[in-house]
Amino acid sequence: MPQSAEKTKDHVxxxxxxxxxxxxxxxKAQFECRPSDDAVAAQLEYSKGWEYREKNFARxxxxxxxxxxxxxxxxxxxxxxxxxxxPYVHGSQGCVAYFRSHLARHFKEAVPCVSDxxxxxxxxxxxxxxxVEGLQNTYTLYKPKMxxxxxxxxxxxxGDDLSAFIATSKEKESVPADxxxxxxxxxxxxxxxTTGYDNMIKGxxxxxxxxxxxxxxxxxxxxxxxxxxxxxxxxxxNNRELKRYMDLMGVEYTLLSDVSEVYDTPSDGTYRMYDxxxxxxxxxxAIDARATIGLQKYCxxxxxxxxxxxxxDTASFHYPMGVGGTDALLMKLSELSGKPIPDSIEKERGRxxxxxxxxxxxxHGKKVAVFGDPDFVYGMAAYLLExxxxxxxxxxxxxxxxxxxxxxxxxxxxPFGAACTAYPGKDLWHLRSLLFTEPTxxxxxxxxxxxxxxxxxxxxxRLTFPIFDRHHHHRFPTLGYQGALRVLVExxxxxxxxxxAASDISYDxxx
Amino acid sequence: xxxxxxNDTAAAEALIKEVLDQYPEKTAKKRARHLGVAKPAExxxxxxxxxxxxxxxxxGVMTIRGCAxxxxxxxxxxxxxxxxxxxxxxxxxxxYSWSQRRNYFNGTVGIDSFVTMQVTSDFQERDIVFGGDKNxxxxxxxxxxxxxxxxGITIQSECPIGLIGDDIEAVAKKKTAETGKTIVPxxxxxxxxxSQSLGHHIANDAIRDWVFDKSAPEEFEAGPYDVNLIAxxxxxxDAWPSRKLLEEMGLRVIGMWSxxxxxxxxxxxxxAKLNLIHCYRSMNYICRHMEEKYGIKWVEYNFFGPTQxxxxxxxxxAQFDETIQANAEAVIAKYQGLVDAVVVxxxxxxxxxxxxxxxGGLRPRHVTNAYEDLGMKIVGTGYxxxxxxxxxxxxxxVKEGTLIYDDxxxxxxxxxxxxxxxxxxxxxxxxxxxxQKMGVPFRQMHSWDYSGPYHGxxxxxxxxxxxxxxxxxxxxxxxxxxxxxx
Numbered sequence: 001m002p003q004s005a006e007k008t009k010d011h012v013x014x015x016x017x018x019x020x021x022x023x024x025x026x027x028k029a030q031f032e033c034r035p036s037d038d039a040v041a042a043q044l045e046y047s048k049g050w051e052y053r054e055k056n057f058a059r060x061x062x063x064x065x066x067x068x069x070x071x072x073x074x075x076x077x078x079x080x081x082x083x084x085x086x087p088y089v090h091g092s093q094g095c096v097a098y099f100r101s102h103l104a105r106h107f108k109e110a111v112p113c114v115s116d117x118x119x120x121x122x123x124x125x126x127x128x129x130x131x132v133e134g135l136q137n138t139y140t141l142y143k144p145k146m147x148x149x150x151x152x153x154x155x156x157x158x159g160d161d162l163s164a165f166i167a168t169s170k171e172k173e174s175v176p177a178d179x180x181x182x183x184x185x186x187x188x189x190x191x192x193x194t195t196g197y198d199n200m201i202k203g204x205x206x207x208x209x210x211x212x213x214x215x216x217x218x219x220x221x222x223x224x225x226x227x228x229x230x231x232x233x234x235x236x237x238n239n240r241e242l243k244r245y246m247d248l249m250g251v252e253y254t255l256l257s258d259v260s261e262v263y264d265t266p267s268d269g270t271y272r273m274y275d276x277x278x279x280x281x282x283x284x285x286a287i288d289a290r291a292t293i294g295l296q297k298y299c300x301x302x303x304x305x306x307x308x309x310x311x312x313d314t315a316s317f318h319y320p321m322g323v324g325g326t327d328a329l330l331m332k333l334s335e336l337s338g339k340p341i342p343d344s345i346e347k348e349r350g351r352x353x354x355x356x357x358x359x360x361x362x363x364h365g366k367k368v369a370v371f372g373d374p375d376f377v378y379g380m381a382a383y384l385l386e387x388x389x390x391x392x393x394x395x396x397x398x399x400x401x402x403x404x405x406x407x408x409x410x411x412x413x414x415p416f417g418a419a420c421t422a423y424p425g426k427d428l429w430h431l432r433s434l435l436f437t438e439p440t441x442x443x444x445x446x447x448x449x450x451x452x453x454x455x456x457x458x459x460x461x462r463l464t465f466p467i468f469d470r471h472h473h474h475r476f477p478t479l480g481y482q483g484a485l486r487v488l489v490e491x492x493x494x495x496x497x498x499x500x501a502a503s504d505i506s507y508d509x510x511x
Numbered sequence: 512x513x514x515x516x517x518n519d520t521a522a523a524e525a526l527i528k529e530v531l532d533q534y535p536e537k538t539a540k541k542r543a544r545h546l547g548v549a550k551p552a553e554x555x556x557x558x559x560x561x562x563x564x565x566x567x568x569x570x571g572v573m574t575i576r577g578c579a580x581x582x583x584x585x586x587x588x589x590x591x592x593x594x595x596x597x598x599x600x601x602x603x604x605x606x607y608s609w610s611q612r613r614n615y616f617n618g619t620v621g622i623d624s625f626v627t628m629q630v631t632s633d634f635q636e637r638d639i640v641f642g643g644d645k646n647x648x649x650x651x652x653x654x655x656x657x658x659x660x661x662x663g664i665t666i667q668s669e670c671p672i673g674l675i676g677d678d679i680e681a682v683a684k685k686k687t688a689e690t691g692k693t694i695v696p697x698x699x700x701x702x703x704x705x706s707q708s709l710g711h712h713i714a715n716d717a718i719r720d721w722v723f724d725k726s727a728p729e730e731f732e733a734g735p736y737d738v739n740l741i742a743x744x745x746x747x748x749d750a751w752p753s754r755k756l757l758e759e760m761g762l763r764v765i766g767m768w769s770x771x772x773x774x775x776x777x778x779x780x781x782x783a784k785l786n787l788i789h790c791y792r793s794m795n796y797i798c799r800h801m802e803e804k805y806g807i808k809w810v811e812y813n814f815f816g817p818t819q820x821x822x823x824x825x826x827x828x829a830q831f832d833e834t835i836q837a838n839a840e841a842v843i844a845k846y847q848g849l850v851d852a853v854v855v856x857x858x859x860x861x862x863x864x865x866x867x868x869x870x871g872g873l874r875p876r877h878v879t880n881a882y883e884d885l886g887m888k889i890v891g892t893g894y895x896x897x898x899x900x901x902x903x904x905x906x907x908x909v910k911e912g913t914l915i916y917d918d919x920x921x922x923x924x925x926x927x928x929x930x931x932x933x934x935x936x937x938x939x940x941x942x943x944x945x946x947q948k949m950g951v952p953f954r955q956m957h958s959w960d961y962s963g964p965y966h967g968x969x970x971x972x973x974x975x976x977x978x979x980x981x982x983x984x985x986x987x988x989x990x991x992x993x994x995x996x997x
Contacts, residue, residue: 033775070603094578098607116570134571
C-alpha cells in the first residue's frame with residue numbers, strides 16, 4: 001500500500017507508485033483505444049519540424065493557446081484601481097466568475113466585482129431590468145463610492161445601450177442621480193483586455209469631466225502629471241516604485257487607476273473590500289493636470305487621445321523597462337514637471353549599469369523568446385537588447401501591424417536585433433514551432449509558457465501577467481532601475497543554473 | 512464514526528435576519544427563500560434543508576455562480592482527453608478556464624491529448640456580423656492538420672453563438688461526414704439557464720445525441736462486473752484511487768467519465784452492467800437516459816472519508832454477487848489500518864473544529880462525513896447550483912441547526928463567516944482571500960487547493976493532512992501586531 005499517515009503521498013508522488021502506474025497501463029491497454037505509441041512518437045517528432053511549422057503558420061481560423069484575454073477583464077482591472085469602486089459587468093454572470101478567479105489566481109487577493117446575471121429573457125428583451133435592479137442592489141449592499149459598468153459580449157451582441165440604461169436606472173432611483181456610474185462598452189470580440197482597460201479609463205474620465213456636472217473646461221494647470229499605468233500584473237509593486245520616483249523628484253501626480261493597495265491588502269484580521277485606489281476628487285481634478293503619460297501605449301491610446309482633446313500634453317511608452325526605458329520615462333517626467341532628476345535616482349541608475357557591466361559576459365548573445373501584451377514585449381525586448389541579449393522571437397497575440405512596425409524599428413536600433421523577428425497576432429502554438437525549429441536559450445512570458453518549457457526544454461522566466469504557478473513575484477517591481485535589477489537577476493539565475501546543470505567539468509565555484 | 516451533535520438553530524436564524532436586513536426590501540424577500548436552517552425531518556436520522564434553489568441569481572449581489580459554458584466545457588467535456596474542445600466565440604471564456612480544473616490525465620499534450628490546451632475560434636466583430644459557421648468549418652480542418660491523432664472535436668458554444676443564429680449542428684454533421692470523426696456541437700451558451708447546472712444537462716444531452724450509437728460498434732467482450740465510473744472529473748487525480756478501489760473489489764471499470772476519459776470510454780458506456788455516479792448533479796441526466804434506453808441501473812456513491820467509502824463499497828457490492836461482496840469487505844479491511852493511523856494522527860488536532868462549506872456539485876454534502884471522521888463539525892453549507900433534489904439529499908448529511916445558504920452572495924458569505932467564525936471554510940478561489948484576511952483558515956474545495964486526490968482511502972490521508980495544515984498553521988497567530996492592544 002503506497003499511502004500512509006506518516007508519509008502522506010499526494011498527487012505529486014502517489015501516481016508514480018506501481019499500484020497506480022500498473023493501473024494506468026492496464027486502463028490504456030484495455031479501455032482507452034489510444035493511437036499506438038509509435039504513432040504518438042512519430043507525430044510528436046513531426047510536430048517539432050519545419051514542415052509542421054509551415055502548416056502551423058498557415059492556420060487562419062484555429063487559435064491555439066493564445067496569450068490574450070478579453071476586454072471586460074481589462075475594464076474590471078482598470079475600475080478596481082479607483083477609490084471604493086465596485087466593478088460591475090452588465091451581461092452574463094459566468095464572465096464575472098471568470099474575471100474574479102483569473103485576477104485572484106494571479107494576485108492572491110479577493111477580487112470584488114458584480115454581474116447583473118442576464119439570462120435568456122434578457123437576451124430577448126434586453127438587460128435594462130437587470131441593470132436597474134443590479135445597480136440598486138450593488139449600491140445598497142456594497143456601499144461603493146462609484147460603480148463602473150462594463151459589458152460582456154452577450155450584452156454587446158444584443159445591443160444594450162449603457163448610457164440610456166444608466167440614465168433610466170437613475171430615473172428609477174436605483175442609485176442617486178449624482179452617484180458616479182461611469183461605463184464602457186467592452187465587446188470581447190474586439191481587441192483584448194488591453195483595449196478594455198483603455199475603454200474603462202476613458203469611460204471614467206469622461207464621466208467626471210463631461211457628464212457629472214456638464215462638460216468641464218480645463219482650468220489653470222495644477223502642474224500635476226497624470227499617469228495611466230495600463231494593465232500590469234506587477235502594478236502592485238510597479239505603481240509604488242513609480243510613486244517613489246516621483247516623490248523623490250518632487251513631482252505631483254495622479255495615477256489614473258492605481259490597484260497597488262487594492263490588490264495587496266494586509267492580513268490583520270479585517271477583510272477590506274475596498275482599499276486605496278485613485279481618489280475620485282483627484283480624477284475630477286486630473287483635467288487640470290499639466291500632462292498625462294501612458295506607461296503602455298496599447299492600454300491608453302484612446303484615453304490619451306481624449307485627454308489631448310482637453311488640451312493636455314500627452315505621451316506614451318511601451319512598458320518602459322531597463323536602463324533606457326527608465327531614463328526616457330524619468331526625463332519625460334522631468335521635462336513635463338520642470339523638476340530635475342535627483343542624484344539619488346542617478347545613483348540607482350549607476351548601480352543598475354554597474355550590475356549589468358559585472359554580468360555582461362553571461363548575457364552577451366543569449367537568444368531569448370518573449371511573449372505577452374504588445375507593450376510588455378516591446379519593453380522587455382528593448383531591455384534585452386541593452387543587456388546584449390537577442391530577443392529572437394517576439395510574439396504578441398494581441399499585437400497588430402503597428403506594433404510589428406515598432407518592433408522592427410527597435411530591432412534596427414541595435415546590432416543585437418539583427419536576427420530578431422516580431423510575430424503579431426500569433427499564439428503560443430506558433431511559438432512552439434518557432435522554439436523547436438529555431439531554439440532560444442531562454443523564454444520570457446507568463447505562466448502559460450510552462451507548457452512550452454515542458455515541450456521544448458527551454459527555461460521559462462515568468463515576468464508578465466498572468467503568473468498562477470509561482471507566488472508573490474508581482475509583489476516586487478519590474479519597472480524602474482530597481483525593477484530592472486530584479487529582472488536582470490532573474491535572467492542571470494536561470495543562465496547560471498543552466499550552466500551548472502550542463503556540465504560536471506564546468507561546475508565552477510566562482511563566476 | 513458518525514458524530515452526534517446539533518448546531519444552534521436560534522443563532523443561525525438571527526444571523527439570517529441580520530443579513531437580510533441589509534438588502535433592499537424586494538431583494539431581501541427573494542434572498543430569504545434561499546437561506547435556512549436545517550430542521551428535524553420526519554424521516555429518522557435526516558434533517559430538512561428547505562431552501563429554494565436553481566433560481567436565477569439576483570443582479571448586482573455578487574453571486575459566486577458561473578455559467579452553462581463552465582458546466583459543459585469546464586466540467587463535463589473538458590476532461591475528455593483525446594478530443595479537441597473548441598471554445599467557440601470570443602477568446603475570454605477559454606482563456607479563463609484554461610487548465611483551471613486540474614482534470615488529471617495520462618497522455619502527450621498536443622499529440623494525443625488536449626486537456627490542457629486552449630483552442631478557440633477567437634471571434635472578431637466580423638464573425639458576429641457574418642456568422643461563425645464558415646470559419647468553424649475551416650477550423651475543424653485546420654485542427655485535423657495540427658492534431659491528426661485527435662479522436663474528435665467538441666464545439667463549446669459561448670454566448671454569441673446562440674444570439675447570432677449560427678447553425679453549429681449543421682457544421683458538425685457536415686464535418687462528421689467529411690472527417691469520419693466524432694464532432695459534437697454543444698449549445699452551452701453562457702446566458703442559458705441560471706448557473707453551471709444547465710451546462711451539465713446540455714453536455715449530457717450532447718453525449719446522448721452525438722456520441723451514443725453513432726460510431727461503428729467496437730469489438731468488446733462484455734463481462735459480468737462491468738461498470739462505468741460516472742461523474743468523477745479526476746481533479747488532482749480523484750478518479751484514480753476510486754478506480755483502484757473498484758478494481759480491488761473485482762469490478763471492471765470500462766469507462767471513466769470524464770476524468771482521464773477517452774472518447775471510446777464515453778461511447779462504450781451503454782455496454783456496462785451498472786453505472787456508479789459520484790457527482791449526481793452533473794451527470795444524473797445521462798444515467799437516467801442509460802437506465803431508460805439500455806436498462807442500466809445506477810447507484811450513487813460517496814468516496815470521501817472512511818465512513819462513506821465503506822458504506823458505498825457495500826452499497827455497490829450489494830448490486831453484485833457474494834464474491835464481490837466478500838471482496839468489498841476485504842478491501843475495507845485492507846485499508847482499516849491506514850484509516851486508523853490517519854485518525855490517530857489528525858483527530859486530536861482537529862477534534863471539535865467547526866467547518867463552513869460553500870461549493871458546487873456534490874461536495875456541500877459529500878464531504879461532510881469525511882470531516883466528521885476527523886472529529887470536525889459542519890456548521891453551515893450551501894450549493895452554488897444545487898437543485899431541490901440536492902438539498903433533499905443534504906438532509907441525510909447535516910445536523911439540526913446547520914445554516915443552509917443557496918447561491919450565497921458575496922455579502923452573505925462574508926457576514927456568515929465573520930459572525931460564526933468557523934475554524935475552517937471550504938469554498939473557492941473567489942472566496943479564499945477575503946476569508947483568510949479575516950484570519951479564518953481556508954481550503955479551496957473545488958480544486959483541492961492544488962492538492963489531492965481526496966477520493967478513496969489514499970485521498971483521505973491527503974484530505975486530513977491538508978485540513979490540519981490549514982487549521983494549525985502558525986501564521987494565524989501573527990495577524991495582530993504585538994504592539995496593538997489585544
